[in-house]
Amino acid sequence: MELETVIGLEVHAQLLTRSKIFCTCTTEFGRAPNESACPICLGMPGVLPVLNRTVVEFAMKLGLAVHATVARSCRFARKNYFYPDLPKGYQISQFEQPLCVGGHIDIQPNGGSKRIGLTRIHMEEDAGKLIHGENLGDPNSSYVDLNRAGIPLVEIVSEPDLSSPEEARAYLLKLKSLLQYLEVCDGNMEEGSLRCDANISLRPKGATALGTKTEIKNMNSFRNVQRALEYEIERQRAILSGGGTIHQETRLWDATQGVTLPMRSKEHAHDYRYFPEPDLVPLVVDEAWIVAVRATIPELPDEKRQRFERDYGLPAYDAEVLTTSRPLADYFETAARRYPKPKVVSNWVMGELLGALNRSGKEIGACPIAPENLAELLQLIDAGTISGKIAKTVFEEMFETSASPRAIVAEKGLTQISDSSAVERVVDEVIAANPEQLMQYRAGRTKLLGFFVGQVMKATHGKANPQLVNDLLREKLR
Amino acid sequence: MKITDAQVEYVAQLARLELSPEEKARLRDQLNSILEYMEKLNELNTDEVEPTSHVLPITNVMKEDRVEPSLSREASLANAPNHEDGHIRVPKIIE
Amino acid sequence: MAHVDLSKKSASELRRAIQARELRAVEVAEAALQCIAERNGQLNAFISVCRQPALEAAAAVDAKVARGEELGILEGVPVAVKDNICTAGHPTTCASRILANFVPPYDSTVVRRLRQAGMVIVGKTNMDEFAMGSSSETSYFGAVHNPWALERITGGSSGGSAAAVAAGCVPLALGSDTGGSIRQPAGMCGVVGLKPTYGRVSRFGLVAFASSLDQIGPLGHHVEDVAALLQIISGHDPHDSTAADLPVEDYTRNLGRGVERLRLGVPKEYFIEGMDADIRAATEAVIQFYVEQGCRRVELSLPHTDYAIAAYYIVASSEASSNLARYDGVRYGYRTQGAGDLYSLYARTRAEGFGSEVKRRIMLGTFALSSGYYDAYYRKAQKVRTLIRQDFERAFAQVDAIICPVSPIPAFPIGEKFDDPLQMYLCDVFTLPASMGGVPGMSIPVGRTRHGLPIGVQLLAPHFKERTLLDLAAFYQRHFPEAFDLVK
Secondary structure, eight states, rough: OOOOEEEEHHHEEEOOSSSSSOOOBBBTTOOOTOSSOOOOTTOOOTOOOOOEEHHHHHHHHHHHTTOOOOOOOOOOOOEOOOOOOOOTTTTOOOOOOSSEEEEEEEOGGGGOOEEEEEEEEEEEEEEOOEGGGGGSSTEEEEEEEEETTTOEEEEEEEEEEESSSSHHHHHHHHHHHHHHHHOOOOOOOTTTTTEEEEEEEEEEEEEOOOOOOEEEEEOHHHHHHHHHHHHHHHHHOOOOOTTTOOOOOOEEETTTEEEEOOOOOOOTOOOOEEOOOOOOOOOOOOOOHHHHTTTOOOOOOHHHHHHHHHHHOOHHHHHHTTTTHHHHHHHHHHHHHHHHOHHHHHIIIIIIIIIHHHHTTTTGHHHHHHOOOOOHHHHHHHHHHHHHHHHHHHHHHHHHHHHHHHHHHHHHHHOOOOOOOHHHHHHHHHHHOOOHHHHHHTTOOOOOOHHHHHHHHHHHHTTTHHHHHHHHHHHHOO | OOOOHHHHHHHHHHHHHOOHHHHHHHOOOOOOOOHHHGGGGGGSSTOOOOOSOOOOOOOOOOOOOOOOOOOOOOHHHHSSSSTTEEEEEEEEOOO | OOOOOGGGOHHHHHHHHTTTTTHHHHHHHHHEEEEEHHHHHHHHHHEEEEEEHHHHHHHHHHHHHHHHHOOEEEEEEEOEEETTBOOOOBBBTOOGGGTTTTTSSSSSSSHHHHHHTTTTEEEEEEESSSOOOSSSOOOTTOOBBBBBBBOOOOSSSSHHHHHHHHHTTTEEEEEEEESTHHHHHHHHHHOOOEEEOTTOOOTTTTSSTTTTTEEEEEEEESSSHHHHHHHBBBBTTTOOOOOOOOOOSSSSSTTTOSSOOEEEEGGGGGSSOOOHHHHHHHHHHEEEEEEETEEEEEEEEETTGHHHHHHHHHHHHHHHHHHHGOOSSSSSSSSOOOOOOHHHHHHHHHOOOOOOHHHHHHHHHHHHHHTTTTIIIHHHHHHHHHHHHHHHHHHHOOEEEEESSSSSSOOBBBSSTTTHHHHHHHTTTTTTTHHHOOEEEEEEEEEEESSOEEEEEEEEEEETHHHHHHHHHOOOHOOOOGGOOOOO
């Protein structure tokens, strides 16, 4: 029996607000443990939450960007469970009336296009962090740091529309790129600002009813999401093919062993006893607020990609790569405005620039080469001031020092020699100094042209105009 | 309805209350008499009635996204029964 | 130092005397502390005393007087605060073992306002554990005793605050009222108690019992003092989303005027079988008094009154089960010794830290919210709450205030109903509906039973019409000052 895979993702994204969702503590990352906490986020007796307006606006912004319906009225609810990282014994979340319902995200797996439906987007508070004893003193203890408690999150729940780990990965990457475009989340999975749980099941191909699902947690990178889902599909396939049944449960991905394992804790009697949060009042969203938030939405990746193809005449692949992040797209556009040969700019950005960034572990936002300088470099090549080869040297220097290409060329005397009499003098000298090679060349070993070019370039420290050198050598060697 | 011993057990577990057998039996009986009294709510037809979770019609109370100083760590942990190196300490957690 | 008898002076008289340099604020504070020291052994009204901070606050008031500055309306007046209202740097226990050693790092909004107003907080008062009770017997620190009859309850849960005022140790105190916890002990101790409209006073720093019902309010000997204290604590607070952003009326000016034209509703559901005959008669007499003064008596019906107890205990216990989840032995409060795993840390800490009434309500609330029962219990109760709220809306379309008993029975002997929770819950029958509707309510002393126990009458008004309650009460006190006399 042929089986097909059904995956739905629940993604938690930390919102880039300055303060927490219900108090005024900072959301700044990397402070000493329990330094960013106050009576409210510590859940002390008597405290009350007050909602951060920017959280609502960020969540609405995301909702509008994915074509969701923003509810005219929504409310918060308490999700009750005990855990040491949850100070109040309940999480303030949304349940019956979330902020956003519906919507979709389009992904382009293997060059095609597929629409992934969204169930809902809601706001909630993050829990604190638990550190296991092995990493901090007593192995028989766990340690609690509540700096993260109360950081605002949105939970984005997809429909079970994903049918492979590749699609799940593409969906996540697309969502990350959207969140970054909107500047509501930094999208960093490794640091936990983007987290993903998956519901996964198999069913006979063509069936409409869903099979029994498992929930996979603890996948903390894009690659791990794909690996964990691949593993889980095979695990379920093996059970079903052997006539077994899937046990509905939560499983944790173990990246070291490369397997999913059932949770061992006894904490899984899930009866969250949701009820409307009495400490927060309902939220009413009117048209004017929606309009105001919509106005803050920038051009999104899909629109930008299409525009890059259309307006710059870029191949689909280039447009896709250049629009994965807003700073990269902006970089390209700034450079392309100064140097209006988009494909040349695209080649340099996707080749040299992304390569250098990758090697140095830098983000585009921290790129040492200003886009204006990249454009100037390309202009220098066109003007014949430097050769393409010298340009790569200049590029490296620019990446090192952030200096302008003109300054580097001037300082290092890298201006190309295009004066034919000057080049001719060097060509003559080189030929005179290598009589043996000259004889061989004239005897038919025309491959030695390269040797002569090399000698001339060496003598001119690479600055001779290569075309001119070639032309002169061909003429004089004959 | 009548609450069974198993339900008392389940609810106590959800509420994280360790109860002695005597407490369980007493709570079962007390809860049953209370719930029996609650039955009177079923005399009322509430199909068309909206639930009230807030008595005042207040909406949209929000704060601006502004940071203010947190508590000092000493103050945050001053009441903690067991803490070490700035962390609150609990028995080992198994996931 | 001249001995100050606090039972003989109203708060406004004390303030006037301090301003006129007839008394020093420090002397007044000493008198309150002295009274507590003498009486608390019998009454158990205070869980802790704030001696040093009280004397410092009083000295600051004296310094202000010495500089020739004008004092605020209750500046220099001693006040007691219920021990579920957070006081920075001073224990706030909720009368529970689980918070017995908890010292809040912050002030509740009301305490901050008391301090800003120059009031002198002398101590934290005893109460039912987490305010769950109608008798002030469930405290981890023992029952509160009624100054009128020491073997009897004070009513609850703000029994300590009511007893402190009734004993003449403080002219004013703060309590909290979730289902009658200010009005009922005020009635049983023969003092004035006011539960404001839900949302009139900030709940920030009030340790939550049932968030949609809890409200802080004043208790006192004199209506005008209660009005002044309400003035100080009322108003919008950016820390409480449920606090109304409405201007605060002037509660003190020309108090007790214009009562003669009011329409007073008398709900038939509040005169029931089995209620104390003296209470019934006293209530009728008060109604008669107002009618003689020109008020119009309007017979009315609040048809869902009888469902309030059931709905209230579901709603309040459900919210409580969630509000009390934070007491887990992790970040503060009591922690059991030697629990080897997380589950036992929680389950034992909570078993050892909570008393039986608190556990019962946590169990009831957890059950009412649990999977499969939410609609039948919690949601049903919230719908019935709507019906109760609408009862009041209809009633207040016809009348300016409602007048009725506070409690069907006077203070009963300590221990009498302790093991019968349902009987205990039934004592709240007259105070719960107003709580469910969020309407303001007030208890005033109107006389005593044949056994000499205080009788309170309850006044209810539409949302934010506390002024109507205060006018009616002040008018009554002007005509019957002896009804407000404290125990000899």
